[in-house]
Amino acid sequence: MRTKSILIVDDEPRTRQGLKTMLEKWGAGRYRIMTADNGQDALLTLAETAIDLMITDIRMPEISGLSLAAQIKENPALHQPSIILISGYAEFDYAQQAIQLGVVNYLLKPISKDKLIEAVEQALEAGEERSRVGMMRKFVDPQLLDSNVNNANLSESVRDALTYMEEHIERTVTLREVADHVHLNASYFSVLFKEQLKMTFSEFVARTKLQKAKEMLLTTKLPISEIAERVGYQTAKYFNKVFKEYEGQSPGQYRSGLTGEPSDVQ
Structure with missing residues (x-):
């Protein structure tokens, strides 16, 4: 069975590495944890790798987390991961747009380990259910x-x-x-x-x-x-x-x- 991959996208090195460290300890080798420091690199990764879950900051230069989520949704050629958005701002507009884009969770900084792990487990489960539904559609006449x-x-x-x-x-x-x-x-x-x-x-x-x-x-x-x-x-x-x-x-x-x-x- 293919090892599931999680992609962390954040332009802040400390946040990016902190999330990676928490997930690596939790995953204990069960998942491949990858990182990207901007939206463009994330899109390149998604074009080449089957990413199951993407965790991305909302506020990033050039391509924001919301824009990144929208571009993924609009491009069926890209792998379609479950998405968790993180932000330092509790802004209703962000949350509303996230829901419209099918984002599975929205976390506010600072992110505790427990909240991160809970969100990741829920997102991976949602991805599995989506895969099961997709599989069903492939053989239903x-x-x-x-x-x-x-x-x-x-x-x-x-x-x-x-x-x-x-x-x-x-x-x-x-x-x-x-x-x-x-x-x-x-x-x-x-x-x-x-x-x-x-x-x-x-x-x-x-x-x-x-x-x-x-x-x-x-x-x-x-x-x-x-x-x-x-x-x-x-x-x-x-x-x-x-x-x-x-x-x-x-x-x-x-x-x-x-x-x-x-x-x-x-």
Whole structure:
């Protein structure tokens, strides 16, 4: 697992070093503590390094802490850390702007060790939650979200069918099998399903299986052949083919592109 990085940005050497020393003692080697003495250097660091948390003074020459936070937020190419602002002034306008920029905490100097550590722990936790949400968005199929899968207005037959399909995702289920399970004629069930879910039965099955597969590709180290089996594909080759049709890339490319790890199927 990557060591988390904390960047301290302050033009005052004593403050910068004092914060660094406190965090190094608290972190006991668990975190990489970096420093920058101005906003421009901080931006260069963020362009090159995955920073998890940035602690920056508000009042700095050239690029203020607020301006720095705004530039980071406006530039998706930069790593997007959680941000703590520090200031020697209790000014409402600063706090208000900080909230608008999504800053997770606002500390007044002089900063006690306890308050600093509490703020850092909260900010790192907020960053982890943001990462989890971001990860979820990477494998959720927007067309499944746009369907009525969670709609209370779905007929009882279709809701029962969805439950049955979910419970048997590890194997191939046919339209006729599901129609028989909900005691409907297969042709009628096919029409009803498409009308309520806004996609055909076969497309829904494929998208549901691939969404589950993407979740496993991102959150586990399971071989792709095993993931294919767990979502009901008899061969990794066919799974690879279907995945490419829907995602425009192979399962291996999808995994390595998002996790940076090499994969066993390309």
